[in-house]
Amino acid sequence: MALLGIDIGGTKLAAAVFTEEGNILSKEIISLGGREGAAAGSLITSTVSRLLRADVSSGNRVESIGISVPGIYRIKEGTVWAPNIPGWDNYPLLKEVTEVSGGVPVIVDSDRACYILGEMWKGNARGCTNAIFMAVGTGIGAGIVADGRILRGAHDIAGAIGWLALTRPFRDEYIGCGCFEHHASGEGIAKTAREYLENESEYAGELRNKPVEEITSYDIFVAYHNADPLAIRVIKQSIEYWGMAVANLISLFNPEKIILGGGVFGPAVSLIPDITKEAARWAQPISRGQVTIEASALGGDAGVYGAGYLAREKYQSRS
Amino acid sequence: MALLGIDIGGTKLAAAVFTEEGNILSKEIISLGGREGAAAGSLITSTVSRLLRADVSSGNRVESIGISVPGIYRIKEGTVWAPNIPGWDNYPLLKEVTEVSGGVPVIVDSDRACYILGEMWKGNARGCTNAIFMAVGTGIGAGIVADGRILRGAHDIAGAIGWLALTRPFRDEYIGCGCFEHHASGEGIAKTAREYLENESEYAGELRNKPVEEITSYDIFVAYHNADPLAIRVIKQSIEYWGMAVANLISLFNPEKIILGGGVFGPAVSLIPDITKEAARWAQPISRGQVTIEASALGGDAGVYGAGYLAREKYQSRS
Numbered sequence: 001m002a003l004l005g006i007d008i009g010g011t012k013l014a015a016a017v018f019t020e021e022g023n024i025l026s027k028e029i030i031s032l033g034g035r036e037g038a039a040a041g042s043l044i045t046s047t048v049s050r051l052l053r054a055d056v057s058s059g060n061r062v063e064s065i066g067i068s069v070p071g072i073y074r075i076k077e078g079t080v081w082a083p084n085i086p087g088w089d090n091y092p093l094l095k096e097v098t099e100v101s102g103g104v105p106v107i108v109d110s111d112r113a114c115y116i117l118g119e120m121w122k123g124n125a126r127g128c129t130n131a132i133f134m135a136v137g138t139g140i141g142a143g144i145v146a147d148g149r150i151l152r153g154a155h156d157i158a159g160a161i162g163w164l165a166l167t168r169p170f171r172d173e174y175i176g177c178g179c180f181e182h183h184a185s186g187e188g189i190a191k192t193a194r195e196y197l198e199n200e201s202e203y204a205g206e207l208r209n210k211p212v213e214e215i216t217s218y219d220i221f222v223a224y225h226n227a228d229p230l231a232i233r234v235i236k237q238s239i240e241y242w243g244m245a246v247a248n249l250i251s252l253f254n255p256e257k258i259i260l261g262g263g264v265f266g267p268a269v270s271l272i273p274d275i276t277k278e279a280a281r282w283a284q285p286i287s288r289g290q291v292t293i294e295a296s297a298l299g300g301d302a303g304v305y306g307a308g309y310l311a312r313e314k315y316q317s318r319s
Numbered sequence: 320m321a322l323l324g325i326d327i328g329g330t331k332l333a334a335a336v337f338t339e340e341g342n343i344l345s346k347e348i349i350s351l352g353g354r355e356g357a358a359a360g361s362l363i364t365s366t367v368s369r370l371l372r373a374d375v376s377s378g379n380r381v382e383s384i385g386i387s388v389p390g391i392y393r394i395k396e397g398t399v400w401a402p403n404i405p406g407w408d409n410y411p412l413l414k415e416v417t418e419v420s421g422g423v424p425v426i427v428d429s430d431r432a433c434y435i436l437g438e439m440w441k442g443n444a445r446g447c448t449n450a451i452f453m454a455v456g457t458g459i460g461a462g463i464v465a466d467g468r469i470l471r472g473a474h475d476i477a478g479a480i481g482w483l484a485l486t487r488p489f490r491d492e493y494i495g496c497g498c499f500e501h502h503a504s505g506e507g508i509a510k511t512a513r514e515y516l517e518n519e520s521e522y523a524g525e526l527r528n529k530p531v532e533e534i535t536s537y538d539i540f541v542a543y544h545n546a547d548p549l550a551i552r553v554i555k556q557s558i559e560y561w562g563m564a565v566a567n568l569i570s571l572f573n574p575e576k577i578i579l580g581g582g583v584f585g586p587a588v589s590l591i592p593d594i595t596k597e598a599a600r601w602a603q604p605i606s607r608g609q610v611t612i613e614a615s616a617l618g619g620d621a622g623v624y625g626a627g628y629l630a631r632e633k634y635q636s637r638s
Contacts, residue, residue: 130473144571146477152466153573153606154449160603163570165563168486170600178570179601244484251482251497252463252571254472281489282498284479287472 002060003315004051005308007068007114008044010084014301015047017060018308020315022122025060027304037087044093045100052102064318065097065106066310068114068303074156080108107314111135112143112159113150114306115296119259120145121309123297130255133296134161134246135262140181146253166244184241186264189217193234203230221267239271243278250283250291261296269295321379322634323370324627326387326433327363329403333620334366336379337627339634341441344379346623356406363412364419371421383637384425385629386416387433387622393475399427426633430454431462431478432469433625434615438578439464440628442616449574452615453480453565454581459500462625465572485563503560505583508536512553522549540586558590562597569602569610580615588614 002025003018009032016027035043044067052062071082078094085091097106109117116125116133125131125145133143140162144151151158162185163178174182182188197203197212205228207215223231246258260272276293298305321344326333328351335346354362363386371381390401397413404410416425428436435444435452444450444464452462459481463470470477481500493501501507516522516531524547526534542550565577579591587594595612617624 128473142571146465147468147471149466149468151572154447154575155573155605155609157603157606158465158571158573160570160573160606163566163601163603165566165601166484166487168559168563174601178603240487244487247482247484248567251479252461252477253470254474254477254479256473282482282484282493284476284482284497286474287476287479290474 001063001315003308003311004048004062004065005068005304005306005311006044006047006065007111007303007307008070008082008085009111009303010070010082013044013047014304015051016304016308017051017062018311019060020312022305022308022312032085036085037091040085040088041091041093041096045096048097049100052100052104062104064311064315065101065104066114066307066312066314067093067097067106067108068111068307068310069093069108070111072156073108073110073113075109075152078108105314105318107310109150109306109310110143110156111303111306112141114143114304114310115261115302116143116145116259116306117150117309118298118302118305118307119257119296121312122305123302124259124294125257128256130253131257131259132249132253132255133259133261133302134249136185136242136260136265136268137263138186139177140185140262142249144249144253146255161245161249164245164248166241166248180241180245184238184245186217186262189220189234189238189264190215192237193220193230196230196234200230205230207231217264218267235271238268239274239278242268242271242275244282246275246279246293247282247288250279250287254284254287255291258291258293259296260293261299261302265295320382320634322627322630323367323381323384324387324623324625324630325363325366325384326430326622326626327389327401327404328430328622329389329401332363332366333623334370335623335627336370336381337630338379339631341624341627341631351404355404356410359404359407360410360412360415364415367416368419371419371423381423383630383634384416384420384423385433385626385631385633386412386425386427387430387626387629388412388427389430391475392427392429392432394428394471397427424633424637426629428469428625428629429462429475430622430625431460433462433629434580434621435462435464435578435625436469436628437617437621437624437626438576438615440631441624442621443578443613444576447575449572450576450578451568451572451574452578452580452621453568455504455561455579455584455587456582457505458496459504459581461568463572465574480564480568483564483567485560485567499560499564503557503564505536505581508539508553508557508583509534511556512539512549515549515553519549524549526550536583537586554590557587558593558597561587561590561594563601565594565598565612566601566607569598569606573603573606574610577610577612578615579612580618580621584614
């Protein structure tokens with residue numbers, strides 16, 4: 001038997017066939033090619049149909065299908081809101097895939113949920129029943145497993161940690177994205193640096209080599225490793241925010257693991273000891289002694305592993 | 320049939336016999352009389368024994384017993400850590416009460432958990448499956464029900480929201496109690512006012528009528544309602560912190576209800592509209608439209624109702 005995991009991103013999808021133990025038998029990456037709405041849905045259903053047929057012929061029959069979606073999954077309705085796929089405001093993905101699956105069960109969840117499930121299955125949160133994946137990329141979100149179950153909330157949008165209030169007073173810049181995300185997402189790091197560059201005419205370091213509006217978080221990490229003083233200030237402030245957010249997750253959830261992932265971790269992985277130290281100042285002291293903070297083991301594959309894990313759970317709950 | 324709920328506090332216990340529907344048949348308050356360790360345990364077991372006999376004679380046979388404890392309940396061990404009862408560091412309460420219950424099932428949980436369960440049963444969170452009780456008194460803690468279950472964490476200390484990091488930079492005063500509790504617990508409000516009074520010699524309002532070290536949060540609420548300018552500043556700052564913490568709970572948990580209770584709510588109930596407004600600035604915008612923020616309906620009885628609800632759940636899971 002085999003499991004099919006599909007990780008839908010904003011521009012491409014990854015599809016992997018797993019053994020029940022989580023070994024990958026095959027994996028492919030397929031570009032969405034700018035498809036929107038039902039065209040994106042068709043690409044997914046045709047991929048599922050093809051892989052179901054392929055695995056019958058190879059003898060590894062797919063018995064369950066898990067899908068990770070880049071946004072919110074409304075579990076009661078079976079529909080998806082995905083901001084980066086136009087037309088997916090309320091998309092009936094579960095129904096569409098179920099119609100082509102020939103009776104093979106299908107389960108869908110958000111990418112954030114899949115990241116932490118992937119790490120619990122095959123990454124750095126193995127054996128945990130309380131674990132959190134903090135994904136820091138363009139935006140910030142968290143997949144939270146509490147007492148063995150994905151935290152959903154009343155309307156499936158629990159874990160919106162980009163909105164954490166971490167510093168006073170309120171600023172209008174927080175309106176569109178939240179305080180934590182404004183200061184400490186990939187985009188937030190770049191914004192902070194741009195602000196400093198505009199206000200500090202005496203600075204003449206390497207971040208002046210580019211037009212200020214083209215500065216990215218990547219440039220700032222490079223400058224940081226070159227000991228650029230402005231980059232150091234920006235990154236130190238980010239460490240403070242990441243540490244405070246991690247501390248708040250520790251105090252609220254008393255988890256065993258917090259996994260740091262997303263595009264920024266990446267280059268920020270070397271900062272995890274500093275983030276851990278900052279978190280330790282703020283967090284509930286007993287809980288902080290019971291948690292470890294680690295980088296994602298699976299990186300860009302966390303979502304597809306999580307989708308495979310969903311498929312496995314669905315399969316096991318049927319038998 | 321009847322249910323017995325016992326709410327153990329730091330100085331007294333409340334014991335109530337409920338119908339299955341949650342109507343109180345009898346209720347009594349018993350002072351702990353300074354009892355510590357096993358003596359406090361004996362008071363509880365003797366109370367249980369007496370009420371079990373009493374209810375047999377009245378025809379309302381107690382079929383299940385729930386107990387709320389003032390601290391942490393370690394569910395795997397059945398033991399209690401209660402900082403205000405000396406000798407209760409690891410107290411085997413479940414075993415002791417089970418030994419005198421004559422086969423009637425016993426269930427124990429923390430007061431924070433019981434507060435929100437009480438509100439879900441008979442208070443302002445009826446019908447909810449995602450609801451949070453934020454208890455602000457001498458300290459600050461939260462009882463959190465997520466997706467229908469009490470949030471426990473890896474070692475039963477989830478919900479330690481007194482430790483939320485809400486303002487930068489870190490200050491040494493946060494070490495013993497956490498940032499949020501330092502600024503916005505009952506004791507935190509008094510501390511803030513005392514700090515202001517010591518630093519502002521020009522202030523000559525009503526808070527000067529007492530030695531500064533005797534000022535309590537109660538005095539500050541009285542002065543606030545008399546439009547005292549220093550009290551207004553202290554309370555406005557507290558509203559900001561309470562609002563930020565409520566916002567963080569909204570963004571993380573996507574709950575249907577947040578209930579504000581504890582000794583401070585009380586006098587701060589009239590501030591809930593202002594706290595709601597402050598929370599709305601910070602919180603994830605979809606989630607903030609899906610939550611309502613209300614005062615506790617049960618006040619000092621929330622714990623004993625929650626204990627009764629625990630008893631009911633235990634009874635129903637057996638049948």
